[in-house]
Every structure is written in C-alpha cells, then in structure tokens.
Amino acid sequence: MDFFLFYGCQGVTDSQDMPGENPADPAQDGGNGGSQFQRDELQSLESSVPACSVDADGVLKILKEFLRDFPKLRDEGPPREIQEIRDNSKDGEYWQAMTRIIPEGTLKLWDALGAALLEYHKVLTRRSELFSRAAALQRQNS
Numbered sequence: 001m002d003f004f005l006f007y008g009c010q011g012v013t014d015s016q017d018m019p020g021e022n023p024a025d026p027a028q029d030g031g032n033g034g035s036q037f038q039r040d041e042l043q044s045l046e047s048s049v050p051a052c053s054v055d056a057d058g059v060l061k062i063l064k065e066f067l068r069d070f071p072k073l074r075d076e077g078p079p080r081e082i083q084e085i086r087d088n089s090k091d092g093e094y095w096q097a098m099t100r101i102i103p104e105g106t107l108k109l110w111d112a113l114g115a116a117l118l119e120y121h122k123v124l125t126r127r128s129e130l131f132s133r134a135a136a137l138q139r140q141n142s
Helices: 002-010 035-048 056-067 081-083 092-098 104-141
Strands: none
Touching: 002 056
C-alpha cells in the first residue's frame, strides 16, 4: 500500500526513482537476509508518504509497476509430484453424486412454482392492460 500511495503521490514516471526498485538493494535478493532491511525501509517509507489521493487513470500503471518485481504472476497449478499422486478413480462417482445434491421433490416444487409464477405474470399483464383501457375510457367519458 505504501508503494501504491508513494508512487501515486509522486507521479513518478521513471522506474529508477520508485521505491523498492533499486537493483543494488539487498531486500530484493529474494532471500530472507534482507527482511530487517525491508521492515526498516517500509517504516521510513510510511513516515515519508504524504496523505494524498491517487488519480484513477494512474491505478493500472501503478499496479503494473508494482507487479513488475514478481516474475511468477500465474499459478501453474500444483507441482508435478502432487499431480501424479492424485487418485482420480472416484471422480465419476463424485460428479454423479453432485447431480443428486438437490432432492427430486425440491426440483418438482421449483418447477411447479415456476409455472405458477408464469401464470401469475400473465394475469398481472392482462390486468394492467385492462386498467389502461379503463383509464382511457374514463378520460373519454369526462
């Protein structure tokens, strides 16, 4: 969030001037050795970020800059070892059971309610038409 606010308030366009973008920064080495440095940097950044709003047009640009440091953006699924271990012999039974998750009686009730609501809609539509004709006749009579 600090990166987002700092970048939005500064309006920085050069990627060298952005916080967290220093290639010599030990906190970006991907290891845990720079975790204390990262905390110190975040605390100093918190105190230096002024309270401001971010322009709506710049949100996507800021997010792209933030995500640029993350090389793996897509989930490639579970590791190969897990994929090979998974037993899919009971998948058919599972999906067959899912077709019966709603009881037959409930499905019949829903079908009956759907049909009744359609009939009710027809009655209300006809009533609305008759009301409009009656109002037109009253205007004509007056």
